[in-house]
Amino acid sequence: xxxxxxxxxxxxxxxxxxxxxxxxxxxxxxxxxxxxxxxxxxxxxxxxxxxxxxxxxxxxxxxxxxxxxxxxxxxxxxxxxxxxxxxxxxxxxxxxxxxxxxxxxxxxxxxxxxxxxxxxxxxxxxxxxxxxxxxxxxxxxxxxxxxxxxxxxxxxxxxxxxxxxxxxxxxxxxxxxxxxxxxxxxxxxxxxxxxxxxxxxxxxxxxxxxxxxxxxxxxxxxxxxxxxxxxxxxxxxxxxxxxxxxxxxxxxxxxxxxxxxxxxxxxxxxxxxxxxxxxxxxxxxxxxxxxxxxxxxxxxxx
Amino acid sequence: xxxxxxxxxxxxxxxxxxxxxxxxxxxxxxxxxxxxxxxxxxxxxxxxxxxxxxxxxxxxxxxxxxxxxxxxxxxxxxxxxxxxxxxxxxxxxxxxxxxxxxxxxxxxxxxxxxxxxxxxxxxxxxxxxxxxxxxxxxxxxxxxxxxxxxxxxxxxxxxxxxxxxxxxxxxxxxxxxxxxxxxxxxxxxxxxxxxxxxxxxxxxxxxxxxxxxxxxxxxxxxxxxxxxxxxxxxxxxxxxxxxxxxxxxxxxxxxxxxxxxxxxxxxxxxxxxxxxxxxxxxxxxxxxxxxxxxxxxxxxxx
Numbered sequence: 001x002x003x004x005x006x007x008x009x010x011x012x013x014x015x016x017x018x019x020x021x022x023x024x025x026x027x028x029x030x031x032x033x034x035x036x037x038x039x040x041x042x043x044x045x046x047x048x049x050x051x052x053x054x055x056x057x058x059x060x061x062x063x064x065x066x067x068x069x070x071x072x073x074x075x076x077x078x079x080x081x082x083x084x085x086x087x088x089x090x091x092x093x094x095x096x097x098x099x100x101x102x103x104x105x106x107x108x109x110x111x112x113x114x115x116x117x118x119x120x121x122x123x124x125x126x127x128x129x130x131x132x133x134x135x136x137x138x139x140x141x142x143x144x145x146x147x148x149x150x151x152x153x154x155x156x157x158x159x160x161x162x163x164x165x166x167x168x169x170x171x172x173x174x175x176x177x178x179x180x181x182x183x184x185x186x187x188x189x190x191x192x193x194x195x196x197x198x199x200x201x202x203x204x205x206x207x208x209x210x211x212x213x214x215x216x217x218x219x220x221x222x223x224x225x226x227x228x229x230x231x232x233x234x235x236x237x238x239x240x241x242x243x244x245x246x247x248x249x250x251x252x253x254x255x256x257x258x259x260x261x262x263x264x265x266x267x268x269x270x271x272x273x274x275x276x277x278x279x280x281x282x283x284x285x286x287x288x289x290x291x292x293x294x295x296x297x298x299x300x301x302x
Numbered sequence: 303x304x305x306x307x308x309x310x311x312x313x314x315x316x317x318x319x320x321x322x323x324x325x326x327x328x329x330x331x332x333x334x335x336x337x338x339x340x341x342x343x344x345x346x347x348x349x350x351x352x353x354x355x356x357x358x359x360x361x362x363x364x365x366x367x368x369x370x371x372x373x374x375x376x377x378x379x380x381x382x383x384x385x386x387x388x389x390x391x392x393x394x395x396x397x398x399x400x401x402x403x404x405x406x407x408x409x410x411x412x413x414x415x416x417x418x419x420x421x422x423x424x425x426x427x428x429x430x431x432x433x434x435x436x437x438x439x440x441x442x443x444x445x446x447x448x449x450x451x452x453x454x455x456x457x458x459x460x461x462x463x464x465x466x467x468x469x470x471x472x473x474x475x476x477x478x479x480x481x482x483x484x485x486x487x488x489x490x491x492x493x494x495x496x497x498x499x500x501x502x503x504x505x506x507x508x509x510x511x512x513x514x515x516x517x518x519x520x521x522x523x524x525x526x527x528x529x530x531x532x533x534x535x536x537x538x539x540x541x542x543x544x545x546x547x548x549x550x551x552x553x554x555x556x557x558x559x560x561x562x563x564x565x566x567x568x569x570x571x572x573x574x575x576x577x578x579x580x581x582x583x584x585x586x587x588x589x590x591x592x593x594x595x596x597x598x599x600x601x602x603x604x
Contacts, residue, residue, distance in 0.1 A: 300521065301561075302561045
C-alpha cells in the first residue's frame with residue numbers, strides 16, 4: 001500500500017558530550033519516511049525545504065525509495081535545529097531554531113500522495129496537519145504525532161486535528177503535560193477520550209504503551225549497549241509503524257496489527273539511536289530490521 | 303520445595319505527599335517471605351526482632367504461611383526505618399534509621415531451614431549473608447539482593463558473597479554505582495563477570511533485565527494506574543522469584559524458568575505498590591496473582 005508522510009525536513013546540528021555534527025539531514029518527516037520506506041511501500045514525502053537544501057541529502061532520500069514529488073523547494077533557507085544532549089542522553093536542550101522556509105509551508109498533495117492508504121502526519125504545526133488531512137482522498141488509516149510546542153501554542157488546533165485521526169502518538173512527558181496527569185495509564189485513556197481511536201505513548205528507552213477501545217498493549221524497548229544520538233528516534237518509531245501497517249495491505253487494521261507495528265517501530269528506532277542523525281537508517285536493510293525484531297522477540301518471550 | 307529467606311524485619315514509617323503511616327511491618331525479609339509463601343512452598347524466615355515487635359505483625363506472617371522458627375527475638379528495639387517519597391514516587395529519602403537489635407544479628411539456622419532448596423539472601427549486610435551461606439546444607443539455588451549502603455561500606459565482603467550465589471539481584475541505580483557504568487546492558491555483563499551465573503537488574507516501573515551465560519531477557523512492568531507506596535516492591539520481586547522457582551520443584555533451573563520467575567516477581571511487586579507496606583501482600587491470593595500474570599501476558603503478546 002502507498003504511504004504519505006507529511007512533516008518537517010530540517011538541517012540538524014547535534015551536540016553530545018563527546019561529538020558535534022553540523023547540518024545533518026533531520027526533521028520529523030525525513031526520519032519517518034526513511035523508516036517507512038524500509039517496508040517496501042511507496043512512500044510520498046510531503047515537506048518544504050529551501051534552495052540551500054544539500055544535494056546529498058536529496059539523493060539519500062531518493063536512494064532509500066522516498067518519492068519527493070511533494071517536497072516544495074522554495075527560495076530561502078531550510079529549517080534548522082541545533083540541540084545539545086546531556087550526559088545521560090535522556091535530556092536535551094534546544095540551542096537554536098531557524099524556522100525560515102517552514103513558515104511558508106503550504107502543503108499541496110499530488111493525486112497519488114492524496115490517495116495514500118496509510119498517512120503519517122509527523123510532527124509539524126497542527127495547521128499544516130489539518131491542511132494535509134483536508135486533501136486526503138483514499139480513506140486512509142491516519143497517524144499523527146505532535147510535541148510540547150504545539151500543546152503550548154496551538155492547543156485548540158491540535159485538539160481539532162486529534163479528532164480526525166485514527167492513532168495519536170506522543171511521548172510520555174508531553175502526554176503528561178497535555179492532560180495534566182502524571183500517571184501514564186490515566187493519561188493514555190484521557191488522550192483517547194479526546195478523539196483518536198488509538199493512542200501510543202512513547203517512553204523512549206523504556207518502550208511504549210498502546211491504548212485502544214478494547215485493548216491495551218505495552219512493550220519495553222530493544223536494549224542498546226551504546227546510544228550515539230537519540231534524535232529522530234520517535235519519528236523513526238512513527239514512520240516504522242506507518243510502513244509496517246502499509247505492508248500488511250489490509251483495510252481493517254486490528255489492535256494486534258497495531259501492537260506488532262509498535263514493536264517494529266520501536267526496533268527501527270533502536271537503530272536510529274546507534275549513529276548520528278539518519279546515518280544508520282540510511283544503510284539499514286529490511287533483513288537487519290527483521291533480524292533485530294526476531295532477537296527482540298527472543299529477549300521478551302516468557 | 304522449601305524456601306529460606308534471610309534478611310531484615312523492620313518497623314517502617316512511610317511518608318508520601320498525601321499520607322503518613324507509622325510502624326508498619328517492613329524489612330526486606332518480611333516482603334520477600336510473604337511473596338514467596340504465595341507459591342505454596344514452606345518458607346523459613348530468618349531474621350532478628352526486638353521484644354517490642356508487635357504481635358499483630360507476628361500473627362500476620364504466620365497466617366501467611368511463613369515459618370518463624372528462625373526469627374530471633376532479643377531484648378531491645380526492632381530495627382526501624384523512616385522514609386519519605388517525593389511526588390512522583392520514583393525517589394525517596396531516608397529520614398531516620400534505628401539499627402538497634404539488627405547489630406546483634408547472628409543468624410543460626412534450624413536443620414530444616416539450612417536444608418532449603420531455594421534461598422534468598424534478601425537485603426542485609428554481606429557479613430550476615432555470608433554467615434547464612436556458610437550454614438546451607440541443601441545445595442540450594444541461591445539468590446542475593448543488596449543495596450547501595452553495602453556497596454559503599456562493605457564492598458569487599460559484598461564481592462566475596464556475590465561469588466557464591468547463583469543469581470544476584472540489584473536495582474538499576476545501584477548497578478550503575480557498583481560498576482561505575484551508566485549503560486545497563488554493559489553494567490549487567492560486568493556484574494555477572496564478578497561471579498554470579500545470573501544477574502537481574504530491577505528497573506522499578508520500567509521492568510527488569512535478566513543476564514545469563516547464554517541468554518538475555520527483558521520485561522516491562524505491569525502498568526499501574528495508582529501507586530500508593532513502592533516500599534518493598536524490590537523485596538517482593540525477589541521473594542516472588544524465589545517462591546516461583548521453588549514451586550517448579552526442579553533441581554536444574556533453566557534460563558527460561560528464570561525469565562518466567564522475573565515476570566512473576568514483577569507482577570507480585572505491582573500488588574505491593576498498590577497499598578502501604580505489606581497490606582496488599584497480606585491479603586493477596588494465588589488466584590489474584592495468576593489472574594494478573596495472565597493479564598500481563600495478554601498486554602505484552604505481539
